[in-house]
Amino acid sequence: MACIASALKALCLSLLFVAIASRPTNKxxxxxxxxxxxxxxxxxxxxxxxxxxxxxxxxxxxxxxxxxxxxxxxxxxxxxxxxxxxxxxxxxxxxxxxxxxxxxxxxxxxxxxxxxxxxxxxxxxxxxxxxxxxxxWPLNDCRKNPNCKxxxxxxxxxxxxxxxxxxxxxxxxxxxxxxxxxxxxxxxxxxxxxxxDSPNTDGLKFGSCSNIHISDTHIGTGDDCIAILSGVTDMDISNVKCGPGHGISVGSLGKGKDEKDVNGLTVRDTVFNGTSDGIRIKTWESSASQIVVSNFVYENIHMINVGNPINIDQKYCPYPPCEKKGESHVQIQDLKLKNIYGTSKNKVAVKLKCSKSFPCKNVELVDIDLEGVKDGPSTAVCENVHGSAHGKMVPQQCLNGP
Missing domain, CATH: 2.160.20.10 (Single-stranded right-handed beta-helix, Pectin lyase-like)
Structure with missing residues (x-):
């Protein structure tokens, strides 16, 4: 019996060795x-x-x-x-x-x-x-030439x-x-x-994308650190250092006829250092499309000598003069900005210039602390924006009620 048991044990070990040896390595x-x-x-x-x-x-x-x-x-x-x-x-x-x-x-x-x-x-x-x-870069004439390559x-x-x-x-x-x-x-x-000063050198640019995660990334360039265009949904950005550059920009939006909504953006734990803009949403004044920009959260954002730390511009005109055929038809809503702090190069640290036809709504400001670095205390400018403010407010908030 002992011999049979030993033989069976040896056979099992042999089979196990063969199985292990023949197993794919997945290399x-x-x-x-x-x-x-x-x-x-x-x-x-x-x-x-x-x-x-x-x-x-x-x-x-x-x-x-x-x-x-x-x-x-x-x-x-x-x-x-x-x-x-x-x-x-x-x-x-x-x-x-x-x-x-x-x-x-x-x-x-x-x-x-x-x-x-x-x-x-x-x-x-x-x-x-x-x-x-x-x-x-010296050959870049894309501002004037739509066929630049x-x-x-x-x-x-x-x-x-x-x-x-x-x-x-x-x-x-x-x-x-x-x-x-x-x-x-x-x-x-x-x-x-x-x-x-390198023209049009956007860091990361997205259009018609979903479920994007960006983290632990350092971007210094001559245009937007991150550009978010039509049809982007469910994007999460965290631990990004941006500068130099033009900030994290949504848009420009509204110029094309077939543009899609932009929904679900979170930007958190991010630093803007010496950028022209920080948090930026830009839409064309004379919109060809009617879309919605919604469900955005910006939280724990550090601004260091940023030109326009918070900038909603619904009269976007990069190369004036621009044709004016009415207000922007891009609806901005459900926007939360929490714990945004640091320094602004410009006296106006918060610009919320929304569309008269489609006012921004449900904008929530929580603990904003943006000090001016020259020309006295920082200020805020609001146009056609409805929402609420809580906690520390520097500059003084200018929102209309809900």
Whole structure:
């Protein structure tokens, strides 16, 4: 009997070993760009290498895929597109530098690096996207020329259940990161850098997106740190440092005929340092669409020498004179600002200039403490805004009643 028991025990152990040995490890298939011919010399164009690697990684059926860009400088001399759908999850790890051409004419499309129609994408690493925008900025005439063509650094269209973690975007020609029709997307630990006078270099721009989470990110650029456009819902922003730049802006809204509501924004535990604006909502005076902006919460926001710490502008006119055909038709409602504190460069620290036809309603101010840094105590300006105020109020609040 003892022999039989020992034999059974040995058999069980053998079967267990076989089961463990044959169990899939779930390790991703790794595509190191060096092994496929990319040169880290900052000169050799690696576009074909990257696109071929993407096609292989996207079509791989052996589990997840990992594209690895090691340290070194890899030149991508034109627009590159990474298109799905893919058969698996793809991790794109960038530890080196991806270098754009300095000549803006070499990128013939609106985005230098573009991801489209992909689910379960992870972009991570300690690397840098260098847009080499310095030569492009003096050529930027987009204020006057609607057909101006300068490329954004990285774009995402129809990309879902994905995230970016840890990378740096440097000196974009236009915007740094652009998101359209993206849902369930996380952005964490990203750094965005461009000079404060670099035109139209928005940090993160979103349109028609939902369930977006941005955290622990530092943005310093020449335009909006974060721009939130038509059709964005359920966005959470926390622990962001913004400056230089134009703040976190909703809009501009109302100019297009087919724009959609913007609903469900939370901004918390964020610092604006030396920006032209902090909290900003801007809508065109002569609206082509009637939409609603609602359910916004701004909480625990620190302003350091900000030009316009709180700024609702429903007569937005960036390049006057603007055609005036009536009041803005964008309804702003259910807006809460709590524990907003710090310093304002301008005497008017709180501007709430709402539409006469569609007054702002249910605006709640709680513990506002914004001191002026010159010209005496700070002040507030209100037009067509209804709501309530509680706690400390510096400057003195000017809301109409409910």
């Amino acid at each position: 991703p298939e790794v595509f190191n760009v060096l092994r496929f011919g990319a040169k880290p010399d900052g000169k050799t164009d690696s576009i074909n290498v990257f696109t071929n690697i993407w096609k292989s990684a996207c079509a791989s059926k052996g589990g997840s895929s990992k594209i690895y860009v090691p340290k070194g400088t890899f030149y991508l001399g034109g627009a590159v597109e990474f298109v799905g759908p893919c058969t698996n999850q793809i991790e794109f790890v960038i530890d080196g530098t991806l270098l754009a051409p300095s000549n803006p004419g070499d990128i013939e499309k609106g985005t230098w690096i573009n991801f489209m129609y992909i689910n379960n994408l992870l972009i991570s690493g300690a690397g840098t996207l260098d847009g080499q925008g310095k030569e492009s 300068l490329a954004k650094t990285m774009g995402f269209s129809f990309v879902n259940n994905s995230r970016i973690n840890g990378i740096t975007s440097l000196n974009s020609k236009m915007g740094h990161f652009d998101f359209f029709a993206v849902h369930h997307f996380n952005i964490t630990g990203v750094t965005i850098k461009a000079p404060g």
